Amino acid sequence: MPHEPASGPACAICYDHEALLHAAHGLASRLGLPLLAPQDNGPVLRLAVTTDGLELRRVEMRPGQGVRIQWLGNRRLRQASAATEGLIRAVGARRGQRPTVLDATAGLGRDAALLAERGCVVWMAERSPVLAAMLADALERLDQSPDGAGLAAHLHLYPGDAIAFMRERAGPERPDVVYLDPMYPETGKAAKSRKDMQLLQQLLGTDPDPPGLLETALRTARQRVVVKRPRKAPALAGPEPSHRITGKSTRFDVYVLG
Numbered sequence: 001m002p003h004e005p006a007s008g009p010a011c012a013i014c015y016d017h018e019a020l021l022h023a024a025h026g027l028a029s030r031l032g033l034p035l036l037a038p039q040d041n042g043p044v045l046r047l048a049v050t051t052d053g054l055e056l057r058r059v060e061m062r063p064g065q066g067v068r069i070q071w072l073g074n075r076r077l078r079q080a081s082a083a084t085e086g087l088i089r090a091v092g093a094r095r096g097q098r099p100t101v102l103d104a105t106a107g108l109g110r111d112a113a114l115l116a117e118r119g120c121v122v123w124m125a126e127r128s129p130v131l132a133a134m135l136a137d138a139l140e141r142l143d144q145s146p147d148g149a150g151l152a153a154h155l156h157l158y159p160g161d162a163i164a165f166m167r168e169r170a171g172p173e174r175p176d177v178v179y180l181d182p183m184y185p186e187t188g189k190a191a192k193s194r195k196d197m198q199l200l201q202q203l204l205g206t207d208p209d210p211p212g213l214l215e216t217a218l219r220t221a222r223q224r225v226v227v228k229r230p231r232k233a234p235a236l237a238g239p240e241p242s243h244r245i246t247g248k249s250t251r252f253d254v255y256v257l258g
């Protein structure tokens, strides 16, 4: 189900130079979005086909100023930080134990890649066709690179609604952990400085049904469900989390099962 807002296309496909026109054409027809030359009028958001992968940008941004999914050579993936350690602890990964994780709200795949880098096998579900196309492109590039194939082997993409994925995998293939990071209306200074989140919010708005996602996740995961929230936000509607891991700006609500 396409999830970008229904009032006309929220986004158009464009290309950085003529040699990429053919690829841009294919992407536009796969996603059912208009194809525009870089300066054409039309939707403000553009998914640009570039020689280094897909880039989501606003029409006034120059190439390179938008958001890309860059897993290869991304040093942040290997750096230890309090936020990363919080995520790793929240999913229950420890020495000798690497749970399989369904990242049911994959977005730009940053959290998924952090978990995969630490050895978890991660399924990424993303229902926005634009973001799913960016994830598929990044995954293909990673897989084709000699340095990235190891990480790529831990990452799998489901381009669609996570609830459908969980219904399909209700049996022995259930993931150990379901991880949720739904869109939250960001306000204040932090939001202004986060270009990636601003672009995502323009593309998607807020997620309509995080409590429904939590309910299905609680029925699907074998071991636990983890929900990422802004530090001071209320928990999602539903049962109380078993415990919380609170960091500087975010919090992980952990629902331990069984």
Ligand SMILES: C[S@@+](CC[C@H](N)C(=O)[O-])C[C@H]1O[C@@H](n2cnc3c(N)ncnc32)[C@H](O)[C@@H]1O
Pocket (backbone or CB within 6 Å): 003, 104, 105, 106, 107, 108, 109, 110, 111, 112, 125, 126, 127, 128, 131, 160, 161, 162, 163, 181, 182, 183, 184, 200, 204, 207, 213
């Ligand atoms: C805040 S972003 C996630 C960011 C992500 N954790 C990262 O590290 O890049 C939330 C994403 O969840 C996706 N989403 C929300 N509900 C979903 C569902 N039911 N199935 C699949 N994707 C969903 C939205 O389209 C959006 O891209």
